Amino acid sequence: MKTPATDTISSFSLAAMIRSARRNYAEVRTHSLALTRSLTSEDQSVQSMPDASPTKWHLGHTTWFFETLLLAPHVPGYAPFDARMAYLFNSYYESLGPRLARPERGMLTRPALEHVLAYRQHVDAAVDNLLSTMDAAVAPTVLDALALGLHHEQQHQELLVTDIVHAFSRNPLFPAFAPPSGLLEIPRNSSGGAEWLSHPGGIVDVGHDGPGFAFDNERPRHPTLLRPFAIADRLVTNREYLAFIDDDGYRRSDFWLSDGWAAIHANGWEAPGYWMRAETLALRPSELPDEGWLSFGHDGLHALDFDDAVTHLSFYEAAAYAQWAGARLPTEFEWEAASTLPGMRQVADRAWQWTRSSYDPYPGFRPLAGAASEYNGKFMVGQLVLRGGSIATPPGHARNSYRNFFPPATRWQITGMRLARDA
């Protein structure tokens, strides 16, 4: 998706801008629904943990986002589709009023899925009409809000995937999400031996400063000082991670951060998320082996693919593996500096990559204005930065300056790792 930068509007005819915006909007919105095609209304209603949301809720929330931040301010006299939606589908915007508590989203068997889909259609028509009829004076503002809404919806597309996979992982039948072909493909990267790529360090500019869309947390672009370092050209594989497990990696404290050591004991973790031993399954599908490592994902339960990248790691596990491997995680600035090195593989097409950087504000950081100020800034404590992108990241969504972030114990996202070391 390409969003025209608002400060270069003069180089487009308004008509072309409108055409592009309508097409972008339609594509992104359609993609969300395409992802749900294999899901029943029951599937779309369940909430498997407080951090995850029902599919139906994602569909409603992203719609409410457009209604609230695009239609309400820009369509004179706009009447909400259903006044109750603001309470049900506001996620965390304190400035936009009271809202359903997050852990209660699974209680929403009503409104029915049909009502949420009707809500989407209503808003889609209103957005299309707004775009089609806007004049040049408002276009920059409208297109900015549109771009934010579309990137927001793309973020929820990834969450929709990881949330339903989490829900299915708690079902003893282990259903496969199995979205339509082409939507979620694991790229066949030859894994082979990893190579170390060198970076000379020095003063390196990081962050976003281009004409395209970027979130506020990627700004301002600013110089950082890096020491020379080396970084792996690909992600750590399941085979490599298994060697860590087999070397008693989960039983030797010296590899672990203190919080990580506590977390693996509190949670009983002995392997990455969604790994399980065949012999422990209550209802083992007959086509699976009787014993050995299985992993679960959007494609259901299957034997572990040793050559694929290891995923569903917490930050703690990634850091412990790196320690065991005699290496370390890259900082987010090293990652960004290295992302364009010749030979880099699996940059953004397989798994988000934990960095050794806490999610702090950039020097000079300014949040967006209005309700959107709550989008990123208020989460800047207690989280770690991930870089890259995953198989569930919609095409065109991520950038090399993109800062994803999650608390260090997070495992239900598609999270892996890339090693680094001092030069």
Add this chain to the structure above:
Amino acid sequence: MKTPATDTISSFSLAAMIRSARRNYAEVRTHSLALTRSLTSEDQSVQSMPDASPTKWHLGHTTWFFETLLLAPHVPGYAPFDARMAYLFNSYYESLGPRLARPERGMLTRPALEHVLAYRQHVDAAVDNLLSTMDAAVAPTVLDALALGLHHEQQHQELLVTDIVHAFSRNPLFPAFAPPSGLLEIPRNSSGGAEWLSHPGGIVDVGHDGPGFAFDNERPRHPTLLRPFAIADRLVTNREYLAFIDDDGYRRSDFWLSDGWAAIHANGWEAPGYWMRAETLALRPSELPDEGWLSFGHDGLHALDFDDAVTHLSFYEAAAYAQWAGARLPTEFEWEAASTLPGMRQVADRAWQWTRSSYDPYPGFRPLAGAASEYNGKFMVGQLVLRGGSIATPPGHARNSYRNFFPPATRWQITGMRLARDA
């Protein structure tokens, strides 16, 4: 429903017995489905707390019960409809193997509702075939198992109602369950002034000893010694209970058991379950008053009906109200002795009535044999006995010797109270 007693079989022709059994079975099973008619598949999938189960789960569990305790032992070579059902739908029978943990029932978006309904049809056909073809030698055993299964399903019919109402009570839209007309009717008892009915006490036999069906916990029938006592001819009303609230009933410790005083503070209770103040609702339906007491139930949210019986009381609240009213709760034996006194109203048609009796075994209690031994006996600690029946108790299910039981903090059942006092 009338179940032919197995020891009087010789007085029936086998054909008549079969006719009656098939009719009973069909009626009870149909009633379960009738109760779900207003519910979407999303509604039927949700679990709103660990103690409650999804509608769909009730439909599957009661079916599994027939499959396991009736078909498996009595149909030679019976093949289960789906071998995975035993894991998904076993509730708490340790002797019948591992099972899904109770709080996980809401994760079962698969099997789909359709699959569960197909399971019901399969088992219904098999049961009907078993009944139709059984010979006189096995009839007594088969009919005993059938009777247990039918009373079991009736218990789940009541739970199905109270569980879906609980789920809807956590939805900020407060949907009405609204089952088909006639299934859940609140009887219009004139409340008027309550009258005290006297009982002379003495040696009174309690428990079940007749030819009809009864659970093992109602046996053996045995004599008890009662002092003379008086008992109210009707249940306590909402109006009466409100006077307790308005007299600072929830703020004066002297009315409360210690655990009750702790419970109302821990839970923030200031009124019975499902009572709420109109002015506190995030999404107040426009047809409701702006302020004052509302109550929620199977018929949705509405202004409190002052003349109706107060319901959704915990034992603690019932005991505190009785203390405030200068009375007490009856023991379960007083209740049973008084249940046939002339003038008794609301015996079993409005709300279960907390008694002042802990749920202990009767002298000489013997649980049923086999897996059914886990049906009642293993719960005989930490619970209080309720007597009577509610609007959600299926017709013909309860008896005057019937012992319902729940932990003292339970509020999602249809639980009310009747006062007693020493003569």
Add this chain to the structure above:
Amino acid sequence: MKTPATDTISSFSLAAMIRSARRNYAEVRTHSLALTRSLTSEDQSVQSMPDASPTKWHLGHTTWFFETLLLAPHVPGYAPFDARMAYLFNSYYESLGPRLARPERGMLTRPALEHVLAYRQHVDAAVDNLLSTMDAAVAPTVLDALALGLHHEQQHQELLVTDIVHAFSRNPLFPAFAPPSGLLEIPRNSSGGAEWLSHPGGIVDVGHDGPGFAFDNERPRHPTLLRPFAIADRLVTNREYLAFIDDDGYRRSDFWLSDGWAAIHANGWEAPGYWMRAETLALRPSELPDEGWLSFGHDGLHALDFDDAVTHLSFYEAAAYAQWAGARLPTEFEWEAASTLPGMRQVADRAWQWTRSSYDPYPGFRPLAGAASEYNGKFMVGQLVLRGGSIATPPGHARNSYRNFFPPATRWQITGMRLARDA
């Protein structure tokens, strides 16, 4: 200890009554301090769980009880020793004002032990003065309050023992409480084979009706109907209980109440309280065996005494053992009826005995007046009755009608079991 009954005062000279009361008071109060002789001020300050209290708190609380229920109402112009004590040492009397939350008692490193001991001396002097100078008119009321206070202190003497033993059980050094010789002696009952004693059942009066002291919960004395039954002449031994463990008693659900099965898993129980395997100790004292069962008690850590009664059982474990043994627990009425059978051993000198009776009010139960109404009545839900007495029960404290009570998961009290069965 013998407390003169107030309705027989006329048969005593006032002087004799005063002499007896002063002696009783002095003996009971001295006994409390004697129990603390081996404890440091650090020991006396610690609280090892919310249900347990520091030694020092017991010393202060029992003193406050006399100050509040005896001195304040009966000594004109009595000025409290320290006005802050009412807040610190009120246990659970809502009617006597706000108080320190129970789990905070271990925070009271101040007032220092010395201050609490000075408080005791002050109150002791005032009580002695009150007793010495009272006239015949007030004597009955004063002596009633005194008797309640003394029995109250005796109850806390037992708790003082069980609480400090619990605290020491959480210290990896496993110190021995080791009170002065003679205060806590385990009687040497020959265990031998247990004999079944028969009781014919029938109408049996239970409860207290004599001239001596009894708690309100033992009243009124009333008839009960019993079936013929048999009861063991002694308690179950460690050897017998170990046979249950070795027969996989903690791994077979069929012996267990549902709540009990849940409790042993939630708590990781595989043996009675204070049993531990020598090989699991972090700091094993050199004089103990390297492996095998040890048990901990007031006499420290030692090898399990197979012939002694098993103690520190929860109700759940007692009930499960009885089920395994093909027997059951007696009801509290059976216990009371059998307590005077010829041949009964270990009635009240070794361990409290779980009964199969929930702690419900007797028919016609009336709590004491005033603040003392909170003494027993408000706890009559969720608990089980224990009968008998333990090595920590002060001499003269218990009676055959005495009703001790604890929640079913309680293990830090000295709780054992006696088997019963239907005749």
Add this chain to the structure above:
Amino acid sequence: MKTPATDTISSFSLAAMIRSARRNYAEVRTHSLALTRSLTSEDQSVQSMPDASPTKWHLGHTTWFFETLLLAPHVPGYAPFDARMAYLFNSYYESLGPRLARPERGMLTRPALEHVLAYRQHVDAAVDNLLSTMDAAVAPTVLDALALGLHHEQQHQELLVTDIVHAFSRNPLFPAFAPPSGLLEIPRNSSGGAEWLSHPGGIVDVGHDGPGFAFDNERPRHPTLLRPFAIADRLVTNREYLAFIDDDGYRRSDFWLSDGWAAIHANGWEAPGYWMRAETLALRPSELPDEGWLSFGHDGLHALDFDDAVTHLSFYEAAAYAQWAGARLPTEFEWEAASTLPGMRQVADRAWQWTRSSYDPYPGFRPLAGAASEYNGKFMVGQLVLRGGSIATPPGHARNSYRNFFPPATRWQITGMRLARDA
């Protein structure tokens, strides 16, 4: 305290080094005991929360640290004073074997305080003997270990203070810690108006590189890039913070990080730690005002001092205040760069100052070798850096490169704030 740098030994005579080391050791160890002079043995035994430790435990742990890291490796044939101490007083060193769980430290009423003091004396004598008799070859290694042990003990001196103050804050009598005069003095800085001091930014070296002692987490010294910024010359005062409270600072979400907003609601925070309203005290000392803000500290309970620095802030509150004030917190690098600006006040003598920097490793960070590798590095996630020093920081302990760190919700440390802003 001055520790001779090991790489400049040649410039000292060994005798002078020994003299200095013995004096340093004696001074630091004596200071620990001096801090306990007003505390009873009961006070020294209590643990008020899992994060805090009893005074007695601090005394034992710091002694164990010297015994384990100094005596054991450097005194041939050294026999531990008491082999059980390693289990009781190991804090978190996984590589040094099993240890008492942190929340259990309050259970240690044994060993008695006297035994811990004897342990100290034994180790003190052994250390003094080691220092007195070491030869030049081992001196550098011994003195390195000694320096680490002394700085370690100084850190525990501050914790000892904050832990006992926390314990006293949970006692409804609010005792004053009141250590001997001179040990804990609040400096009388005139607060006056705060001035903004300017820093030009640019490439600034941070971290430690000198000859004196520093922790591993301050290394390596490395260049950072700073933008021009301004920083306040003094800490925020209670008066200023109160203006934030009075402006509904705790009720307006827009000032707060999301985790902070959640934390103040989960904990019921409406003011800094240890602030309380006089009218809410259960036992109000008569010398205090009837209403208004009080604060609690090592000097007990007193009226709030408006001109003093606000302390006992969580990071969340500091960040929210800064947002309200139109400013921000400095990064740890800005703080270090500004620490020597002319005019800076309250650098290290009043309160630790939260920075806007997560506690991440410096580029090229290498932990110490051996068990000491667990000292700092394994805590580098989920914490925020504080800079400066407090009234409880022993003289000579901190440096401008010193990195203190705590989780963002920490309030029992002496934590305040200094504002910064972009130039």
